[in-house]
Amino acid sequence: MTATGELPTVGTQPVFEVRNPGTGDLVGTYPVHSRDEVAAAVVRARAAFVWWSGLGYRARAERLSRFAGVIARRMGQLSSIIHDETGKPYSDAMLESALTLDHLKWAGRNASKILGRKRSRVGLLTFNQAASVEYKPLGVIGVIGPWNYPVFTPLGSIIYALAAGNAVVFKPSEFSPGVGAWLVRMFGEVVPEHPVLQLLTGDASTGEALCRAGVDKIAFTGSTATAKKVMAVCAESLTPMVAECGGKDVLIVDADADLDAAVEAALWAGMANAGQSCIATERVYVHRSIYEPFVDRLVARARSVRAGIDAEAKIGPITMPRQVAVIRRHLEDAIVRGGRVLTGGVSEINGQLVQPTVLVDVPEDALAVTEETFGPTLTVASVDDMDVAIERANASRYGLAAVVYSKARGRELAERLHAGMVSVNGVFTIPQIPSLPFGGVGDSGFGRIHGPDGLREFTYAHAVARQRFAPLMAVTTFDRTAKTDALLAKTMTLLHGKRQVD
């Protein structure tokens, strides 16, 4: 932005700059694509869709597998761009890139089985019909992505949309356009024939234009507040959307849990990627019988994790400068309300570096417990039993991922958590399993990526019923006789009229 709030331009094209959040170095300059450019991309995508969907499942799977090969061989290159744009440590960027590969293979290999035409059962009245359903691609999918996992997250939509036979127009976050550009370029190497996956760069204005460009669905990943704006724009044209939004994820620890494992899980899930994960643990509820040793060990471990921009730092800077103010506000609010900082805290914020922070005695209505903080912070509270832990966990308006640590009651407690994803005695496991759906409830959004649900998300059900022979009882005719009506009534009574025994 210039001093007057205008975007800078190159020629007549408005552009924006991307800076490394750790060093402030300029990483790249990208165009803010206009409404006309967005519309033109969608027109190109529509033609590409005809070709891509016509290729069939097997050929698409083969291309997706080759795309996985390219990413695997050039993971170092990709990880450098992720690191430069988001500040994420290089090794975490490698991990993120690696985790997409199984999804590429799984979606390609399973699309035919999950979406292909299948016979459906018929009833007595439709005994003469051959019924079947196939899940057909919607057409052109607009993918709007965030910056925090700039490879894994948007690819969660892109891969599954492509495997189902759609073309995709992708607008990455304005904080990570270089990662998006790299992915689109590499995909173009394995699918050079048509622009099946295209890139648009820009900010909210470009995203909004994409929602208005006549795409067949929007796959949005980002904050809940933005999802509401996107949904309002999509409503104008009845464009459906998937909303993968924020969270306030919980980890509950039962009395019999493996204490060291639970501490390590809370530490990783709370602090990894500087807490900037949609499924980051932000709240921990621990059975009172192990609360003190849990907190002591967690604080000791948290002190060993340092935020920095050097190669040894375990976590990087906060990527978006404005997020630091949110983290600060949540910490200050918690302290004013009686919360205590055991390590980290406001005094440990230096520019965009926020040191791992553990808070206790924070009231349940404090911002640090109710709102997404998106920083390396954990609130830890003692509970008398797991019923209280579940009640507090479920009191949130979010419901993305939840974690249970318990030896005996893991499954039982998992059933009672109101969230899209629950892992027992492990963290961040669900996104690593391609066959499981990823998504949330409440303010965490709706719709699913990954797994069979993630494939179907980008399709429509196409039902066909074919008459094999004339019906024994013709009911869809004005020539229906009283005899047919009587026979129908008798048959239905026999089938459904049995008195229920209470």
Ligand code: NAD
């Ligand atoms: P954001 O909401 O600020 O932006 C997300 C994307 O939306 C960006 O590409 C942005 O340019 C675009 N955008 C902004 N305003 C728009 C508008 N009016 N119309 C159309 N597009 C618009 O989110 P962010 O800061 O990039 O990402 C962080 C958020 O994403 C966190 O809340 C995090 O929890 C969430 N997230 C969720 C998941 C998930 O799968 N549930 C995964 C990663 C991140």
